[in-house]
Amino acid sequence: MAVSDEPLHRVVVLVRPGLLPMELGIVHRLFGTAVDDTGRPLYSVVTCAAEPGEISTDADFTVNVPAGPEALRNADTVVVPAAVEDYGPQQRGRLSPPVRAALAQVPATARLASICTGSFVLAAAGLLAGRRATTHWKSCPELSALYPEIDVDPDVLYTDDRRVLTSAGVAAGIDLCLHMIRSDHGADVANTVARGTVVPPHREGGQAQYIDRPVPEPADDSVAAARVWALEHLGETVTLEDLARRAATSVRTLTRKFRQETGMPPMQWLGQQRLQYARRLLERTDEPVDRIAAAAGFGTGTAMRQHFREALGVSPRAYRNTFRGAG
Structure with a gap:
């Protein structure tokens, strides 16, 4: 087979201090x-x-980068990784004049991508307006608040919206790059790269499964007694009437106060606590899924699997394989 003399697709990584x-x-x-x-x-x-x-990093070494912004002029793909400055609230929403000038040199035909909080650079440059995007789950609320014109999805590992791509936290950059390679050259090439790097070619689920949402201690509020009781009886059938009785109030008042004090209806809050408890048991025990489902109040393993798929995008078994012993 003849070797192609077609120019290589040029990927340019724009790094910033605190890389x-x-x-x-x-x-x-x-x-x-x-x-x-x-x-x-x-x-x-x-x-x-x-x-x-010499570019500083968040480690105890620097990186020497001899190429300046002129390298962006003939880029086919531009990737913007995160930098330490992204984590300072006072920096978000701002672009330094040199970075803004550098981005101005990117060809209109180039594909743009960010890793982790590098999305704030694309957002500040106006490149994510009207698009679906993501970033590290901890930073999604800030991205959404600063840029309401962006459709921020906190659950996915990466997004691809009309040749502008974003990824979640650090390791999701792997998923993003494999997706671009797969889009450019097909699954076989991407799978070969993944095997050589000893990573899965495609991960199940999104970043929702990585968000640690501890079961909170109830605050000193007017439905605290109901919340304490519910957490102690997760494995039992719990109704709105049960919660209202524990709070010594009506169902209507309970629902209103739950929304005020937790931001959600009572049964939605209860479902989250059950899900979180099941996650803890999967991470820390070898109990079968059916037994965990009963202990967490899902009733059956089938019901729990459905809840995991809807909330986390993975099965309980896949979740356990990922996180067993990680706590």
């Missing part, structure tokens, strides 16, 4: 190991900075 080195490594590793069936590389990967030179 998270893993995110830069992800892009170089995955795109850098993608080859065709002759062994020819499919991408060239270049790192650049708005102000080239």
Whole structure:
């Protein structure tokens, strides 16, 4: 088979001071190991900075980046990783003049992508307006508040909306890059890259399964007694009437106060507590799914599996395989 002389797809990574080195490594590793069936590389990967030179990281070393923003002028794909500055609320929603000038050099035809809180750079540049996007789950509320024009999805690992892509926290950058490789060259190439990197070619579910939502201690509020009682009886049938009786109030008043004090209706709150309790048992015990389902109040393993699929995008078994012993 003849070797193609077609120019390589050029991936340019725009890094900033306070770079998270893993995110830069992800892009170089995955795109850098993608080859065709002759062994020819499919991408060239270049790192650049708005102000080239020695770039600080969040670790105890720096990265020397000789290429400046001119590297962006002939980019086919531009990737913006996270930086320490993204985590300061006073920085979000702002672009430094050098970064803004660098982004202005990106061709209109280029594909744009961000890893983790690099999405704040794309948002501040107006590149996510009217699009679906995500970022690390801890930062999704801030992204949504700062940019109401963006459809922020806190549950997914990555989004792809008309050649502008975003990913969740650090490791979701792997999922994002594999998705781009898969879109460009098919599943076989992406799967080969994934195998070489010893990562799954596609992860089940979204980032909802990684959000740690501890079962809260009830606050000193007017439905506290009902909430305490419910947490102690998760494995039993609990009705609105039961909760109202424990709160010494009517069902209507209970529902209103629950919304005021927890932000959700009573039964939705109860469902979240059951889900969280089941997650803890899956992480910390070897109990069968059916027994956990009964203990958490789901009744049957089938019912619990449905709740896990709807809330987390994975089955209880897949969740346990991911998190058993991680706590």
